[in-house]
Amino acid sequence: MVGVKLAVVLVVLVGGDVSFSMTIGNDARGDLAREDKVAFEDTTEAAGEIPAATTEVLPAEDISCRIPGITYPIGIEFEELAERLLNNSVVLIDVRNRWELEETGKLPRSQNVPLPEFKTAFNLSPEEFLKKYGFVKPEPEDDNVVLTCRSGRRILRAWDAIEPLGYCKVRLYFGSYLDWKARSAPLIPVPKSLEP
Numbered sequence: 300m301v302g303v304k305l306a307v308v309l310v311v312l313v314g315g316d317v318s319f320s321m322t323i324g325n326d327a328r329g330d331l332a333r334e335d336k337v338a339f340e341d342t343t344e345a346a347g348e349i350p351a352a353t354t355e356v357l358p359a360e361d362i363s364c365r366i367p368g369i370t371y372p373i374g375i376e377f378e379e380l381a382e383r384l385l386n387n388s389v390v391l392i393d394v395r396n397r398w399e400l401e402e403t404g405k406l407p408r409s410q411n412v413p414l415p416e417f418k419t420a421f422n423l424s425p426e427e428f429l430k431k432y433g434f435v436k437p438e439p440e441d442d443n444v445v446l447t448c449r450s451g452r453r454i455l456r457a458w459d460a461i462e463p464l465g466y467c468k469v470r471l472y473f474g475s476y477l478d479w480k481a482r483s484a485p486l487i488p489v490p491k492s493l494e495p
């Protein structure tokens with residue numbers, strides 16, 4: 300992934316909604332494909348060398364939706380995340396606090412469920428969740444959910460909170476906000492909350 304250049308071409312604000320576009324070089328796509336392949340091959344090999352190591356330590360209900368041979372949680376790199384945001388094939392959830400989003404802006408099309416209320420949120424009914432957070436509550440089997448935070452630490456705690464609920468396929472953007480910002484990718488202003 301070293302040396303990958305990403306050019307941010309355009310950011311358009313249309314009312315409250317946001318459309319944006321980025322150009323990702325062919326180099327980035329190539330690297331991405333290679334990296335994905337390597338990651339999956341590596342984990343499969345590792346699983347072969349250390350048979351059933353993971354399945355032995357974890358209770359059965361915690362691994363019900365896991366695919367053997369893949370190490371969880373699965374990460375996602377900047378290039379793939381950016382492409383998936385552009386083609387609307389991802390639900391990106393930022394687990395930072397609202398005041399942090401107000402300070403830094405938010406990643407385009409991201410939703411916000413702060414870490415302190417993460418577990419409670421995912422125990423809400425779909426109706427309550429939608430009302431409180433303004434987007435459809437992901438189903439445990441969904442494979443299009445990505446978590447992000449500031450530095451990549453809080454997403455691990457968020458994953459810990461919902462993985463036992465069966466959300467095995469949630470992916471983590473370990474680079475998170477710091478990586479996004481370092482690449483000068485678009486950030487969308489968040490209005491100051493009226494609450495004290």
Ligand SMILES: *[C@@H]1O[C@H](CO)[C@@H](O)[C@H](O)[C@H]1NC(C)=O
Nearest residue numbers: 379380382383384386387388
């Ligand atoms: C969206 O982009 C991702 C990453 O490049 C790709 O794998 C996926 O097939 C695309 N989905 C659609 C619906 O175009």
